[in-house]
Every structure is written in structure tokens, then in C-alpha cells.
Amino acid sequence: MNKVVLITGGSSGIGKAIGEYLSAKGFTVYGTSRNPENYSNSKFPLVALDVRDPQQVALAIGHVIEKEGRIDVLVNNAGVGITGPLEEIPASEIKNNFETNLFGPIETMKAALPQMRKQGSGLIINITSIAGYMGLPYRSVYSASKGALELITEGLRMEVKQFGIHITNIAPGDFATNIAAGRYHAPLVKGSAYEKAYSSTLETMNTHVDSGSNPQQMAEAVYKVIQNPNPKVHYKVGAFLQKFSIVLKRALPDKMYEKMLMNHYKL
Template structure:
């Protein structure tokens, strides 16, 4: 029997690659978008869902359960980038980012848990970020929202163990997607004390995404996790140095690691 998969943010980038790959491997996949009418050529159904609107989450989950009778895998992929000096990012933008990257996945998880408990089975995969393992300059809000989701998963895993519901994180590095186009960029202000370092860092970040890895690497990693009987809490997917940076953070003194980061970003 084919497993039923729901991918939030499944219309482009990593979500689209994962959806197409799982579909080609025999899964029944549903993706989501705030504007599904724009993706009529998708290779799998795209349903309307905005992770910031709880009613759309519940409606989509109900639609799938009514049609398929179950949901086996949830992939919390919908996310938003944000850059800027923390001092200069409006509070409304900070809250909006956490609404998408943190509270959105929580509400999706809450919506599917009753069905998964009923099935006594289920797997929830949260797509986080290697940036969530460290506070990065001019990406502090993004790092914080993804890091919060990483920790939340650890708590959820213990709470859900008795229901045979698995949960894990997959943290990607830089991938060649359109995330940079959809980011909130705090404007480069001429009179800002951060103008030059923020501008230089922004150019470096965009170059990393443009030269990022093939999103199919993430798709293969997701399938491997789905086929793992008891997934670990954390997985990292990306170039060697991106994954190794997490190891360095764990073993190096804080100040030494901070200097390495600042040298990398030319600060």
C-alpha cells in the first residue's frame, strides 16, 4: 500500500524536488501552496494551505484524510528567509518569520497528530537549516527560528514515543533554489552603521544559494529517512564544509569559532 505524504511548500524548490522524487518512487504525494492555481502543471496535486492560517491547515488535512483515509508522512518544508541587522529588522517582520518557520510547523503537527495517534503510526520530518545550529551575522532571525524548530523536535520526540509516531529534523545547507527571491531583506540604508558589512554579507549569501547543491540531494535524503525504521533526531544534508561547521562549533571554544565565522563573512 502506497504511503500518503503531505509536503507544505511543495510547489517549488526543495519541496517540489522532494515531491516529484517521492511520487516517482510510489508514494501518493500532496503538496501545498498559498496559490495552488499557479501550479496546475505540477506532477502531484497542490492544495491550498498557508501555514500562518490555521483554518487552511485543518481544511487541507481533512481533505486528504477524507480522500485517502490516512496520512503517513508530513514534511514541514514551508519556510521563509530573512536577512538584516537585527537592530534594523522591523518587529512585524521578525514575528512574521517565526509565524512561518516556527509556529507554522507547530500548527501542522497539531493538526495531524490526532489522525496519526488513531493510526498508531506516522512520521513527521521538519526541514530546518544548518543555519539553525549557529547564530549567523545578518541572518540572526532565520538562525533563531530554525534553531527553535530543531529543539522543539527533540521535545516532541519524547512526548510522542508512546504513540509510535516518529519525528526528525533534516537540516539542509545551501541549495540552488529560489529562496533568496522570497526572502525578506531589511533595506540597505545609506545612513546605516551596518551598510557596508551587511551589503557585503548579503552578496556572499546570495552567491552561496546561486552556487548551491542540487535539491535532488535533499529528495534522496528524505526517502532514506522515510525508509529508516527509527530515524535519528537530526540529519544534515549539504556540502562537507557546511556540515563540518557544526562539528567545529561543538569542539572549538566559542571565541575561536566566532572568529572563524567573522573571517568567512569578512567582518
């Protein structure tokens, strides 16, 4: 029997790559999008979903279960980027980021778990970020929301093992997607105390995304995790130096690691 997979944020970027790869492997794949009507050429069905709306979450999960009778894999991929000096980011944008990157995945997990418990099996893969392992300058909100999802996963994983359900994180580095265009950028304020440093850091960040890895790597990583009967707690996918930065954070004294990051961003 083909496994039924639901991928949030499946209309573009990493989510689209995962959906197309799994479809080609014979999985029954559903994706989600806030506006599925805009993606009529999708190679797998898209369900309307804004993960910030718990009612829409319940309807989307319910739709897949009604159609297929089960849900074997939930990939929490929907997310948004955010950059800016913390002092200058509106509170509404910070809340929106956490609603999308943290509370949205929490709601989808809560909606899928009863069915998985009923089945006695299931797998939830949370797409986090290597940025979630460290506080990054002008990306502190993004780092915090992704880091929080990592820790939620660690705790929940232990709670649901008794039901035959597995939960894991896959943390990507920089990939060549449209996330930079879709993220919230706090505007560069002329005369701001942060103007010069933020401008330089923003340029560095966008360059990293533009020259990032192929999203196909993430699709292949998700496939391998699905095939693993006992997945690990954490996976990292991306360039060697990005993954190695997590090792350095554990090994180096805090101030030395901070200095390394500041040098990298020319701060």
C-alpha cells in the same frame, strides 16, 4: 499500500523536488501552496495552505485525510528566509518569519498527530537548516526560528514515541533554489552603521545559494528517512564544510568559532 505524504511548500524548490521524487517512487503525494492555481503543471496535487493560518492548516490536513483515509508522512518544508541587521528589521517581519518557520510547523504537527495516533504510526520530518545550529550575522532571526524548530522536534519526538510516531529534523545547507528571491531583505540603508558590512554579507549569502547543491539531494535524503523504521533525531544534508561547521562549533571555544565566522563573512 502506498504511503500518503503531505509536503508543505510543495510548489517550488526543495518541496517540489521531494514531491516529484516520492511520486516517482510510488508514494501518494500531496503538496501545499498559498496559490496552487499558479502551478497547474505540478506533478502531484497541491492543496491551498498558508501555514500562518491555523484554520487553513486544519482544512488542508483534513482534506488529505478525507481523500486518503490516512496520513503517513508529514514533511514540514514551508519556510521563508530573512536577512538584515537585527536593529533595522521591522518587528512585523520578525513575527512573520516565526509564524512561518516555527508556529506554522507546530500547527501542522498538532493537526496531523491525532490521525497518526489513531493509526498507531506516522512520521514527521521537519526541514530546518544548518543555520539553525549557529547564530549567523545578518541572519540571526532565521537562525533563531530554525533552531527553535530543531528543539521543538527534539522534545515532541519523546512525547509521541509511545504512539508509534517518529519525528526527525533534516537540516539542509545551501541549495540552488529560489529562496534568496523570496526571503525578506532588510533594505540597505544609505549611511547606516551597518551599510558596508551588511552589503558584503548579503553578497556572500546570495553567492552561496546560487552555487548551492541540487535539491535532488534533499529528496533522496527524505526518501531514505521514510524507509528507515527508526530514524535518527537529526540529519544534515549539504556541502562537507557546511556540515563540518556544526562539528567545529561543538569543538572550538566560543570566541574562536565566532572569529572564524567573522573571517568567513569578512566582518
